[in-house]
Amino acid sequence: MHEIGIANAIIEAGQAEAARRTGSKLVRIGIRIGTLAGVDSDALRFAFTALTQGTELDTVDFEIQSCPRRNRCLNCDHQFETAVYSEPCPLCASETIALVGGEELDLTYVELEEA
Amino acid sequence: MTVIPVEKKVLSENQRIAASLRDRFEEQGTLCLNLISSPGSGKTTLLEETLGGFRPEERVAVLTGDLQTENDAKRLARYGFPVQQITTGGVCHLDGRMIERALERWSLDEIDLLFIENVGNLVCPSSYDLGEETKVVLLSVTEGDDKPLKYPSIFAKSELLVLTKIDLLPHVPFNMEQARANARLVHPGIEIVELSCTTGQGFDGWQAWLSRRREARLRRASTARV
Numbered sequence: 292m293h294e295i296g297i298a299n300a301i302i303e304a305g306q307a308e309a310a311r312r313t314g315s316k317l318v319r320i321g322i323r324i325g326t327l328a329g330v331d332s333d334a335l336r337f338a339f340t341a342l343t344q345g346t347e348l349d350t351v352d353f354e355i356q357s358c359p360r361r362n363r364c365l366n367c368d369h370q371f372e373t374a375v376y377s378e379p380c381p382l383c384a385s386e387t388i389a390l391v392g393g394e395e396l397d398l399t400y401v402e403l404e405e406a
Numbered sequence: 407m408t409v410i411p412v413e414k415k416v417l418s419e420n421q422r423i424a425a426s427l428r429d430r431f432e433e434q435g436t437l438c439l440n441l442i443s444s445p446g447s448g449k450t451t452l453l454e455e456t457l458g459g460f461r462p463e464e465r466v467a468v469l470t471g472d473l474q475t476e477n478d479a480k481r482l483a484r485y486g487f488p489v490q491q492i493t494t495g496g497v498c499h500l501d502g503r504m505i506e507r508a509l510e511r512w513s514l515d516e517i518d519l520l521f522i523e524n525v526g527n528l529v530c531p532s533s534y535d536l537g538e539e540t541k542v543v544l545l546s547v548t549e550g551d552d553k554p555l556k557y558p559s560i561f562a563k564s565e566l567l568v569l570t571k572i573d574l575l576p577h578v579p580f581n582m583e584q585a586r587a588n589a590r591l592v593h594p595g596i597e598i599v600e601l602s603c604t605t606g607q608g609f610d611g612w613q614a615w616l617s618r619r620r621e622a623r624l625r626r627a628s629t630a631r632v
Contacts, residue, residue, distance in 0.1 A: 293498055293530040300416050308410055318407065322416070327559045329533040375591075388594065390562065396416045396533065402409045 297330060298338035301398055302348065308401040319352040319402035325395035326360055356399070361392030420534055423502030427537025434514040435627040437620055438522065440536050442560055443544035445526030448570040450478045451603045452544065453521055457485035459613065465516055469508050470523040471500040478523065488512060499530035502537060519620060528553070532560040539623070540565040547571050547578055551585035554592045561592045566599065566615060573602035
């Protein structure tokens with residue numbers, strides 16, 4: 292529901308990077324979204340289209356990389372990906388687990404075409 | 407073609423404001439709780455009962471968010487504690503800036519306990535840090551017991567789950583066991599209290615949790631001063 296605001300923040304950040312290099316044109320923006328970030332990739336894509344259609348940005352490509360939930364075992368320090376929240380550590384079977392990834396909502400890179 | 411690595415959080419501006427709010431809460435010894443649920447799960451009612459149980463000299467305040475109307479603030483103001491309505495005008499969550507603006511009207515060193523009643527929504531509020539000590543998620547028994555699985559983010563980020571309206575359990579298919587298990591699947595360490603604001607059943611569990619958190623907050627403040 293708030294994907295429009297997020298899309299807008301991403302586009303603005305991308306434009307700010309492009310503005311630092313005079314004459315360059317924004318080609319692609321890379322974004323990383325964790326499964327726990329509360330952001331829906333499809334809604335975000337829709338928001339990008341809605342915001343850029345008919346503007347000079349409508350050729351910009353948005354690359355969305357999804358990140359799974361990643362847990363760290365507090366017993367042996369092993370890190371593992373999981374979709375099943377309660378999954379015990381695959382190495383030592385400990386059930387004391389901390390969340391270390393999956394909440395990402397990051398702008399990772401912008402790709403520019405230099406003039 | 408040039409690729410420029412940026413590596414910054416999309417909500418970094420909100421993150422920055424939240425961090426500054428958290429510092430202020432820490433400095434002033436304010437315990438801030440961010441209450442989140444679907445619309446109609448009983449956030450305002452829980453707050454009404456909670457405020458009603460406090461002595462008048464308690465230093466408690468409430469910020470309550472909705473898209474429109476001052477209705478919740480009116481309900482909550484009856485208890486004599488400072489209350490402010492934040493009307494978001496259509497925005498589906500509260501963000502750090504809204505909290506910062508509302509707090510300009512209050513002096514935090516006069517508030518020991520600040521409740522933020524977020525906009526009724528299980529999705530978006532989970533993305534916005536408000537500088538709170540913890541999020542508290544509410545789930546009423548008239549909803550589905552699989553909600554923790556459907557909306558895992560908010561259950562994963564909340565330290566306490568309050569299951570509300572338990573007086574209605576005989577009339578609804580809600581499975582309490584299943585709800586608890588689902589919440590723990592998403593967040594193994596989550597604390598759970600079950601209550602009814604209508605009958606008062608289980609309300610002491612919520613009060614006990616609040617007291618524990620307030621005491622812990624106080625202890626932290628006195629250690630910091632030494």
